[in-house]
Amino acid sequence: MAIRREWKGDEWQEFALQLVQRRHGAENVQIVPDKVKGDAGLEFFTTCGCFYQCYAPQEASDVAKAASAMKAKAGRDLPKLIKNKTIIEKLLAGTKGKRWILLCPFLDNKEVVASVRERGLTIRAENLAFLTSEFEAPCHSQQDFLAEIEQLKALSLGPPLSVASPTAEEVKDAAGDTEIGVRIDAKLGRAFGPNAPGGQIVARRDQYVKAHLHRENALEQLRDNHAVLWERAFETIEAEEARLIAVGATSTIPGQQLQESMNRMENSLAQALPTLNPALRTRIALGTISDWLIRCPLDFPESDLS
Known part of the structure; x- marks a missing residue:
């Protein structure tokens, strides 16, 4: 232990x-x-x-x-x-x-x-x-x-959560010239259009990667110290991913898809984990969106761009 x-x-x-x-x-x-x-x-x-x-x-x-x-x-x-x-x-x-x-x-x-x-x-x-x-x-x-x-x-009364925020170096290592970074860059480029400033895409990419790392830290802490909460979080995330794959987003506009997925994830986590710090729930939700971008449950085909 x-x-x-x-x-x-x-x-x-x-x-x-x-x-x-x-x-x-x-x-x-x-x-x-x-x-x-x-x-x-x-x-x-x-x-x-x-x-x-x-x-x-x-x-x-x-x-x-x-x-x-x-x-x-x-x-x-x-x-x-x-x-x-x-x-x-x-x-x-x-x-x-x-x-x-x-x-x-x-x-x-x-x-x-x-x-x-x-x-x-x-x-x-x-x-x-x-x-x-x-x-x-x-x-x-x-x-x-x-x-x-x-x-x-x-009883989900284990040690208080101590979730380390990813360092700038960790984000750089994960988001630089890596498969993860390239994949998110491409998706955000399609989401926000070819005319979006390059610096804006990089900044968004780094935030998504940071959120993904923070989510992994948070889920690891939940798994080790709050098994019941971790199980609820895991089930909630799996259910939302299954819904996204089966039904898709209601909007065809990439920016709205991101916001809709974020809102649904936050609301679902709030219902499943009402005692969890709201800021941590938001980070887990944003990190889950990043995970979906990396693994492809959430994507923005070229044809969706206007």
């Missing part, structure tokens, strides 16, 4: 909460509000005595830097159990803490585990009234929640 490594802090905390709620039951998880004087070193805790503190390193590709940041996070927050012991004891209301868990998107370096667990033993030695005598501080990551992640995916 591919694990997403790069997260914004708030985004990771929200997703981590979903994972913990799936594991322990939402009714057994208490969020600790942080608007007033912070979260006292706990972002949420369970009725069985697990304290969770979430952290997403800003540097996700450098293993050493990520490990250093994780150790520093535990070094800042574990001592808060001592500093805020009066507040925490009131929050727990009799619940005894047996685990303080640093929950990160990934865990690459065993030195993090050793460092955090050692700090946990130091806290245990303080004999705090709200901790059990077996208190420990382990580190967990998404690898420890694979079953919960699969459950969320089945």
Whole structure:
């Protein structure tokens, strides 16, 4: 299973909460509000005595830097159990803490585990009234929640979509002197007429190619993290393509055919994926039109030009 490594802090905390709620039951998880004087070193805790503190390193590709940041996070927050012991004891209301868990998107370096667990033993030695005598501080990551992640995916509640926009270099590579670029150039030339400025055709071509690449990125993210949404998107796109091939466009004017196909695709996706970001639906729709131009379900014969 591919694990997403790069997260914004708030985004990771929200997703981590979903994972913990799936594991322990939402009714057994208490969020600790942080608007007033912070979260006292706990972002949420369970009725069985697990304290969770979430952290997403800003540097996700450098293993050493990520490990250093994780150790520093535990070094800042574990001592808060001592500093805020009066507040925490009131929050727990009799619940005894047996685990303080640093929950990160990934865990690459065993030195993090050793460092955090050692700090946990130091806290245990303080004999705090709200901790059990077996208190420990382990580190967990998404690898420890694979079953919960699969459950969320089945409910289309997987990780938030992070769809990378194609770079200018990627568009250039795909749209330059390639079969894809030549095919779209020819179709757009027929669609907008032989007198259309060459620069305009190239600009349109690049936008269609960019949309196609963006669509592929979006569908890959849906397939990996939101299986139900991906299936709906796939079925919708297939149905619209089958309709286009069987019935064709109602207009014989190429520009109107493009707009009509775009409108139908956007409307169909809006009905099938109402919770998806509208801007992303538009990109998927435009990318689908580009895919049709590349593979030929949508074409503009010379005889259609006026």
